[in-house]
Amino acid sequence: MRVVTVDGRRALSFDGAVFPVPAGVSDEAAVVLGGPGVTAWHLLRTCAHLEPGESVVVHDAAGPVGALAVQLAVSFGAGRVVATAGTQAQRRAALRLGADVAVSPEPAGLTERLVEHGPVDVVLDARGGEVFERSLAALAPFGRIVCYGEPPAVDPVRLLGGSRAVVGFRLADCADRPGMVARALSELMGLTAAGRLRPCESSR
Template sequence: MRAVQVTEFGGPEVLNLVDLPDPVPGPGQQLVEVDRIGVNYADTHQAENSYLAPSKLPLVPGGEIVGRTADGKRVVALLNGGGGYAERAVADEVTSFGVPDGVDDLTALSFIIQGTTASLLLRKSAHLEPGESVVVHAAAGGVGSIAVQLAKAWGAGRVIATASSDEKRALALELGADVAIDSRAENMTDALREANGGKRVDIVLDMTGGAVTDQSIAALAPFGRLAFYGMASRENPKPIEARNLLGHSTTVAGMWLPHAFKLPGNVFGRTLDELFELALAGRVRAIAGGEYALSDARAAHEALRSRGTMGKLLLDPTK
């Protein structure tokens, strides 16, 4: 089968199209004929071995696929340790989910990581309450574009989007944001307060890191919450001192999606089902960010790392 393989860690240049034997499912696993592959920012970290979970060489990157099992069932699946950038992949049955009729490949792949991340950030990490203000950084991206829609659907009082271009800010407004500001603002603290009518903000969803995180924390209102789920800038925020959290009763939370599978009551599966229902009802939609041939995986990673993309990027394993 055709697959993208990494034999040395690095940037997009280490992604090579090769021929590999078909993977063989073990107990509790199934072989999936892949229709589309989701591309995530985490894949770029996986390729350079800078992700939370260490990578091992040789590596076929990719953590999400949609396709069909041997018995014809259409599933969207999360893969443990990669293997998604290929024509066929092995998926654990416990992380494979049926896709309802009417939900297309783009939506299924947008929701299984980005959608569930946005939902859990708002509900589990930030504990959104009706009427609260919500800042969504990178609001035109995979998680951000869904988070804007969910925040509005769940009663946020004011949704403030940040994005780096006029086109991205226009998309955020189209999706329901009340105001969209430049993510390159010189002082994000001031920019967020101004966008919120001079008041501090209640919730910030942040995947940027560095100064953006520092200045976002400084913009939080009493009992404000910042939910941190990525570090696209590859820059660490300043260390947080406990005494500074006391100043405004601030909460700073981190979230890594795999931990959701350890929650009782099938929280992940129920979250995904709810998102599918919202999509079928026309209340939340996935944003297409571009489809690349499997042989063009390098270009997809270059686009992601440039932070110039919007919505969800896909790979087509037939090309």
């Protein structure tokens, strides 16, 4: 993935397709938007179907996807954004990016930390394992966990109570669907050009 020049204009090359890069978006920012940005956008829009006012937990908010997901959740009208990050410095950075609450991702006591400030509607999880298990326990009725890293082992029977859902996402699955990439990039580029999204700023 890189920025190229097409007919004298900058464009982001994504798996053979090209997408325009507007003024006000640097080459570096465009590349970040094309990977972590498109991922974060689809986690919230396509997979979680985030509704305004819903609460969102973003695990690994110190990573490139997590840092963008925190910002996007705020921009999309989330009622509360809870970030998890491994160090105090990372948690403070997540708060600066817009998270309302930032907590440790350590499995012990994680469920209690996630629900301390209210019910959890959406969880973005790249870790799986115990983090997934504790997050599932925190999920409100009709809540959704979107997994985009380590695949969890899920017993469907456990999801019936509370009518909850587990959804998977891989960016590679968008490669044959350029329209999905275009929709995400259009909004991401617009938010960045307007100064409402900072793709090159992580919470590390």
